[in-house]
Amino acid sequence: MTEPTQAPRAVLADDERLMREQLRSRIQEVWPELQIVGEAKNGLEAVALTRELKPDLVFLDIRMPGLTGVEAARQIAQLPDDDEWLVPEIVFITAYDEYAVEAFEQGVCDYVLKPAERERLALTVQRIQKRLAARQGDGEAHSGEANPSLGTLQQLLHRLQAGPQGSAPRYLQWxxxxxxxxxxxxxxxxxxxxxxxxxxxxxxxxxxxxxxxxxxxxxxxxxxxxxxxxxxxxxxxxxxxxxxxxxxxxxxxxxxxxxxxxxxxxxxxxxxxxxxx
Incomplete structure (x- = not known):
């Protein structure tokens, strides 16, 4: 008899409590099966909760005290995975378009622009669900070999941390x-x-x-x-x-x-x- 698939688990990080509540409510609308197992109000808490709870997915606000979302994502990407857990998928929450476009083009993480619109969040959920399903069906991912997307993710996070080069600075829009x-x-x-x-x-x-x-x-x-x-x-x-x-x-x-x-x-x-x- 096939064992039931465990519901995916997520950590949500944003320094604004009301924004966390709003995003959690929207996520529950488009992905009711997803379990929000932890909430963090800064980047340091996001890393600690990810290490402790080992979620499948982490939502990270780009702008947070302690560690930014990009800095937190870099630390999360370096956490050791094992036979039971892989480094989680990353979704950036941002009001800054340059982060969003870069992350989307790389395809190793996704993004939600503030304010979180139901239609755009539903598209993100579809992408994440496909990636999680592919990871569960990939036997090599649990054989002790490195996560194949990890190197690409680290390269992306390095570029996001450095900021856009050869272009005019981007400023807050919302x-x-x-x-x-x-x-x-x-x-x-x-x-x-x-x-x-x-x-x-x-x-x-x-x-x-x-x-x-x-x-x-x-x-x-x-x-x-x-x-x-x-x-x-x-x-x-x-x-x-x-x-x-x-x-x-x-x-x-x-x-x-x-x-x-x-x-x-x-x-x-x-x-x-x-x-x-």
Missing amino acids: IQASVGQTIQMVAVQDILFFISDEKYTRVQTAQFEALIRKPIKELVDELDPELFWQIHRSTLVNVKAIAGISRDFRGRQLVGVKGLDEKLEVSRSYTHLFKGM
């Missing part, structure tokens, strides 16, 4: 932000400005206000400097949203924002941006 009790994906081009306090960064669009935990010092490196200018240690403004520059009674420069009454203070370190304006 922000995942808390709006009330929900998570929304906000197009960067629609954001008027970012302002940070001690704990959160306010994301302001023409329609609504949202919050993220990412500080300004990180956003500066991830946003196109030709689109967003830093005008204060706690403020980034969309150049296209600037309505004009004025001064208050103390002589401070203030940036007016299109469609809003709010004024953004310019610190002395950044007044040179507006010379001649």
Whole structure:
């Protein structure tokens, strides 16, 4: 009598709790048999859970503290496999198109662009199911020989870690932000400005206000400097949203924002941006 095939198992890693919940819910819709056996909120936890739980599949957010998704994937790819377990399939969760395209073209891992759409996730699930089925049916994969895709995966991860070469830098296109009790994906081009306090960064669009935990010092490196200018240690403004520059009674420069009454203070370190304006 043939033994029933064990349901595949997965670890899910994303530093945003609500994003993990959203992705887990979408995965359960398109792949109800998949068991989410562990969740990690950073890259270090993702590696530790993979080592401990030995899943068939790991979903890794590209941007995580401790270790990035790429760094975590490199460590996971180096974990020793045995007669009972192979290094898991990798699916990147990302808002960065350059990672996604590269991973897709190599075919040794897959990707889900944020926000996770049901149709795109279903396609990823089909690909992963085929690869897992092929691995189960491959007797050589359990004979102690090296995983044939491992070398290719390591090469891909090395290139992702180094970043695209010979091309213009790629910048953040989407922000995942808390709006009330929900998570929304906000197009960067629609954001008027970012302002940070001690704990959160306010994301302001023409329609609504949202919050993220990412500080300004990180956003500066991830946003196109030709689109967003830093005008204060706690403020980034969309150049296209600037309505004009004025001064208050103390002589401070203030940036007016299109469609809003709010004024953004310019610190002395950044007044040179507006010379001649």
